[in-house]
Amino acid sequence: xxxxxxxxxxxxxxxxxxxxxxxxxxxxxxxxxxxxxxxxxxxxxxxxxxxxxxxxxxxxxxxxxxxxxxxxxxxxxxxxxxxxxxxxxxxxxxxxxxxxxxxxxxxxxxxxxxxxxxxxxxxxxxxxxxxxxxxxxxxxxxxxxxxxxxxxxxxxxxxxxxxxxxxxxxxxxxxxxxxxxxxxxxxxxxxxxxxxxxxxxxxxxxxxxxxxxxxxxxxxxxxxxxxxxxxxxxxxxxxxxxxxxxx
Amino acid sequence: xxxxxxxxxxxxxxxxxxxxxxxxxxxxxxxxxxxxxxxxxxxxxxxxxxxxxxxxxxxxxxxxxxxxxxxxxxxxxxxxxxxxxxxxxxxxxxxxxxxxxxxxxxxxxxxxxxxxxxxxxxxxxxxxxxxxxxxxx
Numbered sequence: 001x002x003x004x005x006x007x008x009x010x011x012x013x014x015x016x017x018x019x020x021x022x023x024x025x026x027x028x029x030x031x032x033x034x035x036x037x038x039x040x041x042x043x044x045x046x047x048x049x050x051x052x053x054x055x056x057x058x059x060x061x062x063x064x065x066x067x068x069x070x071x072x073x074x075x076x077x078x079x080x081x082x083x084x085x086x087x088x089x090x091x092x093x094x095x096x097x098x099x100x101x102x103x104x105x106x107x108x109x110x111x112x113x114x115x116x117x118x119x120x121x122x123x124x125x126x127x128x129x130x131x132x133x134x135x136x137x138x139x140x141x142x143x144x145x146x147x148x149x150x151x152x153x154x155x156x157x158x159x160x161x162x163x164x165x166x167x168x169x170x171x172x173x174x175x176x177x178x179x180x181x182x183x184x185x186x187x188x189x190x191x192x193x194x195x196x197x198x199x200x201x202x203x204x205x206x207x208x209x210x211x212x213x214x215x216x217x218x219x220x221x222x223x224x225x226x227x228x229x230x231x232x233x234x235x236x237x238x239x240x241x242x243x244x245x246x247x
Numbered sequence: 248x249x250x251x252x253x254x255x256x257x258x259x260x261x262x263x264x265x266x267x268x269x270x271x272x273x274x275x276x277x278x279x280x281x282x283x284x285x286x287x288x289x290x291x292x293x294x295x296x297x298x299x300x301x302x303x304x305x306x307x308x309x310x311x312x313x314x315x316x317x318x319x320x321x322x323x324x325x326x327x328x329x330x331x332x333x334x335x336x337x338x339x340x341x342x343x344x345x346x347x348x349x350x351x352x353x354x355x356x357x358x359x360x361x362x363x364x365x366x367x368x369x370x371x372x373x374x375x376x377x378x379x380x381x382x383x384x
Contacts, residue, residue, distance in 0.1 A: 022332035
């Protein structure tokens with residue numbers, strides 16, 4: 001007896017079969033991708049030694065900034081005609097990138113020769129670690145090393161709001177920079193530091209600063225104007241600052 | 248819904264995916280395009296080690312997947328529909344993984360990644376699966 005001819009699959013059966021094939025293929029692809037993601041990932045490019053116990057950047061901060069005049073949040077000669085105002089949050093990874101890529105060039109080419117001074121306006125909008133980092137950085141200014149402290153803190157920046165701003169980290173940075181740790185702690189809790197932080201917050205609010213880093217340039221006593229570097233390359237800031245110096 | 252409408256829907260959603268994945272890929276290579284804003288997250292997700300696979304940004308994989316889906320929509324055979332659904336379902340699975348990472352490992356959110364993972368990818372999966380189930384034998 002000849003075999004019965006098979007009925008062709010119905011539209012529904014065909015669709016379901018194709019769906020099963022698609023789902024099976026998808027499952028295999030997902031397994032491969034997730035496996036690759038977990039097994040082959042490299043290191044994080046976020047942050048430094050906040051959680052690992054090691055502190056870096058102390059020597060670099062000192063080399064870059066020691067010997068430069070600084071008065072609390074202002075770095076450079078008070079007679080410098082042009083001021084570069086930096087609105088920053090010490091937890092901001094993009095601020096950290098500016099600190100690593102753009103800041104040293106600005107310091108060497110413009111601050112050290114006395115052409116430009118920098119003014120930091122610290123913000124603490126990213127979270128509790130930002131507030132603690134800012135207060136201790138401002139307190140370091142009472143001992144004349146705000147900018148070294150800020151630089152070293154950036155070098156050891158951890159993941160946002162992970163609790164990376166520990167007393168242990170702050171103490172290591174302070175002692176590495178030759179600061180009086182007991183005085184630093186006391187000043188960080190003090191009224192002067194708090195008033196500075198509040199004043200900076202007011203300035204950021206008045207200018208409606210939406211994010212960090214944000215840069216303003218002030219020529220003499222004129223109104224500061226916002227500048228938007230398209231990258232953190234030294235040449236980008238050179239162009240901005242040369243324009244201001246020639247105005 | 249007619250198959251023509253479904254096909255157009257798949258194409259539109261895939262185009263939206265190209266736009267979002269394209270932006271995330273661009274941002275990956277041009278990190279200065281980002282600024283930290285209130286609420287945090289910043290570039291934590293984009294800079295994490297999970298943002299790349301074998302040195303290639305995850306966003307770029309997404310972009311290639313959406314482009315492939317667009318090509319399959321143009322081709323439009325039974326096999327093309329099955330492949331498009333396979334790609335979309337893979338994307339759903341991987342999106343679940345990425346959301347889990349953001350929630351429990353990286354502990355930060357990437358807004359545009361979430362738009363992709365919670366809106367575009369599921370929508371694409373629904374539409375492509377619907378088309379496959381309507382496949383004519």
